[in-house]
Amino acid sequence: MSFKSRVLCFLERNLIARPLWVLYYFLPIFIKLIDFMWPKYDNLLVFSGQFGQKFSDNSKYLFQNFVKHYSDEFQIVWITCNKSLIGTINPNQSKDFQVIYQYSLAGIITLLRAKVIFYVMGRRDIPFFAFSRKTTIIQLWHGIPIKKIGTGADGDNWLSLVTRILNLSSYTYWICSSAIDRNATALCVRLPIDGVVITGLPRNDYLIEHKNVPSSELLARFPFLQKKIILYAPTWRDNTIVRFFPFDDFSLEDINAFLEANDAYLLLRGHWTDDIYARNGKLEYDSATEGRVVAATHDMFEDVQELLPFVDILISDYSSIWVDFLLLDRPLIFVPYDLEEYEKERGLLYNYHQITPGPKVSTNKEFIEAMQEYILNPEKDSEKRRYIKKIFHEYDDGLSYQRIYELIKSRSSSRS
CATH class of the missing domain: 3.40.50.12580 (CDP-glycerol glycerophosphotransferase, C-terminal domain)
Incomplete structure (x- = not known):
């Protein structure tokens, strides 16, 4: 039995835990309604980390490059559930970006105002929150998969159906590294092929x-x-x-x-x-x-x-x-x-x-x-x-951040 299956069995059998499960999966439905009515700031970008706890992987490197190259154009925010990261990410109190604690009034309002949200794992990066179609959601993911991921790994069960409705279906774009990676990803996560975009991975910009x-x-x-x-x-x-x-x-x-x-x-x-x-x-x-x-x-x-x-x-x-x-x-x-x-x-x-x-x-x-x-x-x-x-790898130039920037700009232009 997989780890997720064991957790699911526990939740199904434990009456105390069941309300938490319902809260985790269905509270975002109401937040989506609020998010839809809330006015957006076109230049507000919000980056999230692994389960809201880490400053790492594709989000980290894309965030750093956007701060370095586009801080004059965008309001750039790192959202976190880990208070200790606030001083770690911005120890010099830079004005080029902000680090905000999610479970605060400023965190909630920032998420509601954001025009673009970046994930690296999935919905658990920003727990108990969900976004309407007014917000552009970009899934950076955390690797180039050779093993099955998403619903490709889960199969067709009721949990994967709920996950698709509340999670995967909300992604506007999913970032990938090549044509074959795009096809495999689209199949696994059940996104339309034009929703999976070949940019290269931001963490590999650092590697190159x-x-x-x-x-x-x-x-x-x-x-x-x-x-x-x-x-x-x-x-x-x-x-x-x-x-x-x-x-x-x-x-x-x-x-x-x-x-x-x-x-x-x-x-x-x-x-x-x-x-x-x-x-x-x-x-x-x-x-x-x-x-x-x-x-x-x-x-x-x-x-x-x-x-x-x-x-x-x-x-x-x-x-x-x-x-x-x-x-x-x-x-x-x-x-x-x-x-x-x-x-x-x-x-x-x-x-x-x-x-x-x-x-x-x-x-x-x-x-x-x-x-x-x-x-x-x-x-x-x-x-x-x-x-x-x-x-x-379609690209090995270390410029995936530029292609993601262009993706955001083209999305913004098409909606204006």
Whole structure:
């Protein structure tokens, strides 16, 4: 049973929780009516973060570029449910933008006045709020999916129907990175094809800009980043805990010996939802991190996009992180140890072996050999990576923020 299914069962059986469920799903219907009647400010843009709690991902980078390039033209606001972010995002009290707490009078009025709203996850980024068709809603999402998302993952059940009515149906645009990504996204989230727009992802603007100029602040905090860095970043599983080393011949000693010989570090980074398990000692961080194998949790590296320019080799599975990493043209290794099970339970949008430009390893020996080959010859498989990059990235110019700006302007012009 998936996490969402377990939560749903709890809500259905718990009489105390049921009113909260009703409030979460149906209060926005009334707010939509108020939003429809409220006058809008044409130049007011509101950005939201992951569940209203984080300053990260596509929203963060688009927000920063809009502040940098368009603050004279727009009133730019970051809305948050996390009060601690207010001083963190705007410590110098800049007048080019505002950071506003959602559960305040100013937050509510700002949301009602906003002409454009940006999401990065979904409706939970701005909890208990919904917008009428007078507001332009742009879903930036948080990756280029190779696995099923939205209703494509949920199937046709009553919960997905409610979600579409109250959530997905309200999106004006959904941002994507290429033609094939647009088609897959439109199918998964059930938006018309012209509602899915190819702009590139704002977080990859940072990646392209800093490809050869990594963060000096991050390097000052973690000097070992100047060494050879191998990042192992698998995605999360619906029903099981991720296994970093699913090898019958697993040997941490052999991996450490390899890393020592090559003056390299192996960073283990689970999906952000897995960090909960890591804190409870239920992931392999405790039993498999020593020497040059480092637990690179989200507490340590909150924003993986800042880390990626330091990475020489990326190891992953079904995560979209490796699709971003194609923009750097650096080696990729895959550990799809549960591919058959994952395809049955979650589902993939593509033929996995055809789109993954790197070796698939299933033993500790193959794992080490693949890393060694790429350290000796980083250009190996470069042609394959460039071919797949063209499929998933229509642009690699670092200007997705400009295309989103033009999308907003064209939307505004068509309505005037």
